[in-house]
Amino acid sequence: ETEEVKRSLMRFLGQISSPNPVNLNWSMSTDPCNNHWMGVSCNLKSTSVKKIILENLGLSGSFDANSLCSAETLSVLSLKSNSISGGVPEEIGKCKQLTHLYLSGNKFSGNIPLSLSNLNNLKRLDVSFNNFSGALPDLPRVSGLKSFLAENNQLSGAIPEFDFTNLDHFNVSNNNFSGPVPDMKGRFGLSSIAGNPLLCGKPSPNACPRPPPPPPPSKSSSGFHKSALFYSGYALLGLLLVIVVVFTLIKRKKAKEARKVEVVKVESVVDGNGSPNNKSSPNRDSREASSDKNGNSRSSVTSAEAGMVSSSLTILSSPVLKGMQLDELLRAPAELIGRGRHGSLYKVFLDGGKTLAVKRIKGWDIPVEAFELRMRNLDRVRHPNVLPIIAFYGSKEEKLLVYEFQENGSLFNLLHGTKEGRRFDWGSRLSVAASVAEALAYMHVEFQEDGIAHGNLKSTNILFNSTMDPCIGEYGLMVINNSLSHNNNENEPSKETSAQGPYLNFKVDLYAFGIVLLELLTGKLVHNNEPELARWVQKVVREEWTAEIFDNSLVVEGVSEDRLVSMLQVALKCINPCSEERPSIYQVALMINTIREEEERSIASEPSSNVSEQREPNLVF
Numbered sequence: 199e200t201e202e203v204k205r206s207l208m209r210f211l212g213q214i215s216s217p218n219p220v221n222l223n224w225s226m227s228t229d230p231c232n233n234h235w236m237g238v239s240c241n242l243k244s245t246s247v248k249k250i251i252l253e254n255l256g257l258s259g260s261f262d263a264n265s266l267c268s269a270e271t272l273s274v275l276s277l278k279s280n281s282i283s284g285g286v287p288e289e290i291g292k293c294k295q296l297t298h299l300y301l302s303g304n305k306f307s308g309n310i311p312l313s314l315s316n317l318n319n320l321k322r323l324d325v326s327f328n329n330f331s332g333a334l335p336d337l338p339r340v341s342g343l344k345s346f347l348a349e350n351n352q353l354s355g356a357i358p359e360f361d362f363t364n365l366d367h368f369n370v371s372n373n374n375f376s377g378p379v380p381d382m383k384g385r386f387g388l389s390s391i392a393g394n395p396l397l398c399g400k401p402s403p404n405a406c407p408r409p410p411p412p413p414p415p416s417k418s419s420s421g422f423h424k425s426a427l428f429y430s431g432y433a434l435l436g437l438l439l440v441i442v443v444v445f446t447l448i449k450r451k452k453a454k455e456a457r458k459v460e461v462v463k464v465e466s467v468v469d470g471n472g473s474p475n476n477k478s479s480p481n482r483d484s485r486e487a488s489s490d491k492n493g494n495s496r497s498s499v500t501s502a503e504a505g506m507v508s509s510s511l512t513i514l515s516s517p518v519l520k521g522m523q524l525d526e527l528l529r530a531p532a533e534l535i536g537r538g539r540h541g542s543l544y545k546v547f548l549d550g551g552k553t554l555a556v557k558r559i560k561g562w563d564i565p566v567e568a569f570e571l572r573m574r575n576l577d578r579v580r581h582p583n584v585l586p587i588i589a590f591y592g593s594k595e596e597k598l599l600v601y602e603f604q605e606n607g608s609l610f611n612l613l614h615g616t617k618e619g620r621r622f623d624w625g626s627r628l629s630v631a632a633s634v635a636e637a638l639a640y641m642h643v644e645f646q647e648d649g650i651a652h653g654n655l656k657s658t659n660i661l662f663n664s665t666m667d668p669c670i671g672e673y674g675l676m677v678i679n680n681s682l683s684h685n686n687n688e689n690e691p692s693k694e695t696s697a698q699g700p701y702l703n704f705k706v707d708l709y710a711f712g713i714v715l716l717e718l719l720t721g722k723l724v725h726n727n728e729p730e731l732a733r734w735v736q737k738v739v740r741e742e743w744t745a746e747i748f749d750n751s752l753v754v755e756g757v758s759e760d761r762l763v764s765m766l767q768v769a770l771k772c773i774n775p776c777s778e779e780r781p782s783i784y785q786v787a788l789m790i791n792t793i794r795e796e797e798e799r800s801i802a803s804e805p806s807s808n809v810s811e812q813r814e815p816n817l818v819f
């Protein structure tokens with residue numbers, strides 16, 4: 199961690215443990231991650247703080263959220279069962295990555311900070327057994343919230359309309375809430391709201407008073423005002439529409455002109471094979487003639503408009519690449535990183551230190567126009583755990599896809615690399631599995647109609663970004679043929695006869711994801727989705743020596759066998775040889791989340807999460 203973060207964390211501890219200092223090993227002369235500060239867990243690379251768990255330590259000072267949140271990567275904070283008093287400062291909203299906040303069993307007072315409703319990543323919030331008062335902030339805004347526990351406080355006002363279908367824990371009992379109980383969709387009973395005498399409506403025992411009858415419609419002049427307002431509203435809307443249409447037309451025209459200018463510039467450096475031509479630029483007519491003569495892609499480069507557009511480097515979404523020409527990209531120093539089944543991958547070094555990953559695919563038999571359309575479609579859909587294509591180039595013979603280079607490597611490296619694999623703990627593996635499943639589920643829904651699945655999912659295509667979050671790379675590149683009389687994944691055992699059309703694309707991804715899960719569970723190497731691992735696992739399961747399957751480092755870590763087996767069952771469902779019987783990735787994401795929640799619940803209730811008994815801190819992402 200940085201000196202600044204260390205200093206802030208020391209300040210936070212100083213405040214929280216005054217006037218009775220606790221004996222932790224935190225010190226300015228050591229590092230929270232490398233020297234294992236008690237109660238602190240870090241990311242896999244031991245570079246940033248992820249969890250702070252200081253439970254049951256008799257802490258009695260005040261909460262300096264401002265200092266705490268200078269550890270911007272903090273995702274879990276638990277101060278359960280202490281005697282911390284005073285308010286929770288609004289600055290808690292600066293801990294943007296918080297997913298779990300446990301403050302129960304303290305003496306906190308004042309309002310629950312409004313800024314909590316801006317913590318978009320928050321999943322679990324427990325403020326129960328304190329002296330909080332006042333109204334609740336707009337917590338239903340936090341769409342991913344899974345639990346809200348606030349029993350035994352003095353909170354008042356209305357209970358907001360949470361998304362109760364998304365909550366698995368909810369309790370606001372023994373407070374001063376008033377007004378109607380929102381529709382809890384039958385998910386929570388009386389015990390979750392009991393002890394609030396001013397609440398009414400089911401499941402509380404008090405009936406709500408009938409609303410007063412609406413006043414009779416008045417025939418006064420206000421009717422005229424209302425309809426005048428109504429019509430002027432329409433006029434305004436019409437005007438707005440006209441402005442939007444005119445603006446869009448102007449923008450389109452300008453974009454078209456700009457593209458034409460770029461094409462003319464780039465044409466001069468691309469020859470028919472899509473390689474840079476450093477000779478002086480021939481004029482356009484002569485190139486058209488030569489392309490006609492040779493019948494090669496040069497003709498499509500210059501003759502059809504779609505071909506012309508593709509002959510330039512199309513930049514989709516990168517401020518770094520803004521204005522970059524294809525020849526600049528091709529001339530930049532590059533290193534060959536790997537040669538896969540579908541092409542080569544280069545690490546390209548740009549001036550200014552930026553690095554790109556450029557995938558060069560040969561023999562992808564897709565018309566240039568269809569390729570360009572696919573790239574634009576893929577660009578339309580964004581997910582934080584899917585690596586976006588930032589630029590592309592396509593000629594008949596060759597396609598280039600440009601991504602940002604991810605210095606933290608792939609899941610494959612992490613699992614099978616030298617020392618780090620051993621430190622890849624269960625919590626982190628679960629979190630990778632959950633993120634990848636969720637991202638894939640999102641993409642499958644978005645591309646359902648187009649039938650664009652990933653097509654080549656594997657651990658080398660799951661990359662870690664700068665914050666060590668997993669990102670799926672190369673989405674949508676390899677699903678070439680939607681007729682799919684054949685199986686895209688040559689190595690998958692093929693009993694696919696009855697499945698039809700694009701539907702199968704998605705089921706192929708399921709199989710591939712199942713193999714990734716098996717890799718996470720077994721720690722065994724898989725090359726190119728080879729079916730050996732699946733066969734071995736199926737054999738071992740048949741012979742009922744299931745425990746042998748799991749990666750020894752998980753066994754040594756003491757991971758619950760129940761949860762390992764649950765995850766194995768999910769993997770086996772995914773690799774079902776009959777594609778129709780595989781679940782959807784959405785169902786898989788739900789199953790993994792359930793396993794993850796069980797894990798979280800067990801961590802929260804484990805006595806070993808207390809500092810006094812803490813072993814090696816878990817490494818979390």
Ligand SMILES: Nc1ncnc2c1ncn2[C@@H]1O[C@H](COP(=O)(O)OP(=O)(O)OP(=O)(O)O)[C@@H](O)[C@H]1O
Pocket residue numbers: 535536537538539540541542543555557601602603604605607608654657658659661671672
């Ligand atoms: N954006 C990226 N940043 C960093 N490394 C990457 C990136 N994309 C791919 N890699 C890594 O580069 C290596 C080569 O990638 P490549 O895509 O050529 O291989 P592959 O995925 O094994 O093969 P293929 O996709 O052709 O089946 C892999 O180890 C992969 O993890």
